[in-house]
Amino acid sequence: MRVALFVTCVNDALYPRTGIAVVRLLERLGVTVDFPAAQSCCGQPQYNTGYRREAEPLVRRTAEAFAGYEYVVTPSGSCAAMVRSHYPRIGRAAEAEGRGPALAALAEDLVPRVYELTEFLVDVLGVTDVGAYFPHTVTYHPSCHGLRGLGLGDRPRRLLAAVRGLELRELPGAEECCGFGGTFAVKNPDVSAAMGTDKTDHALSTGAEVLCGADNSCLAHLDGILRRRGAPLRALHLAEILASTEEEPLV
Template sequence: PEAAALGPRTYELTEFLVDVLGVTDVGAYFPHKVTYHPSCHGLRMLGLGERPRRLLEAVKGLELVELPGAEECCGFGGTFAVKNPDVSAAMGADKVANAVSTGAGVLCGADNSCLLHVGGMLSRQGAPLRAVHLAEILASTEGEPWR
């Protein structure tokens, strides 16, 4: 019963900011070219819709560029990557190629699993692109160096 009572009071970050607090501009400053990967879980299970994009669009200095094949899976969901490693790697490679094609320096997402998978592939390839959680961008402020 306690867990059942907790569920309705639990939110994903962008859902909490936009729907509960009514905020899209958190005062962030991030002067970088960014592309956004919406995770399968966020799109299909959580129904996040445009919330993450609305938050990113309000970040000062941020140039948001469209990710080709954005709604295609990166190949890491659940146990899929363990049960289908070759397919998972191929899907991740497609996501990485699409992200690199944008010319962005940052691939942003709100799902740590996707960021782990795609970020690892970017790192191993030496790609000029870094995978970053949306929360890190929203926490960035002017005058604060970004690592």
């Protein structure tokens, strides 16, 4: 099986280890991973701040970059939700406003081929035990886009529960937003910081060593708060845990 990695601009610029972990994990499971170099931002920042027309070229670029792939896998519920929930809407609006039907068709074609990583592992590959080893205590934060936008449900927790050596601790208030919300954190910094503080309080109460998530945008927000507090808890993307094995442990 051959898939395309939609790494997202946040991971590409700030968290390359997550992209490397996804490749390492999928190749270990027998999947060939391509990285289409034409990919860039999915357009979510523009769209979320009301610049729909400015997002249209990025929708087109993304759809064209991943044309021809049966599966497009991304370690970001946020970007996956952007494609699946909003690309068709953007395409239809462009068509209605006389900028041609091509964008709508491109968007509709891409949507069913985009999978968030845990969806792909559980639903397509049919695995929960990926052969990982991570001897640490972990608590899991379900990001809003994955939880509400994609309906990931218990897929991430099932994957974590199958990791050898890992002790999974329940996060109080797990379904509460962490306060990041992309541009929400910029427009409402005080509210965002307060929500993030509540979330990190809950995470610290578990006594876990690692705060795990499936979206690095949320983890960047929470990790920043934890670092400023000098807290003994590190934030880590789920893919990096799943990529770790006894023979090749996560550094």
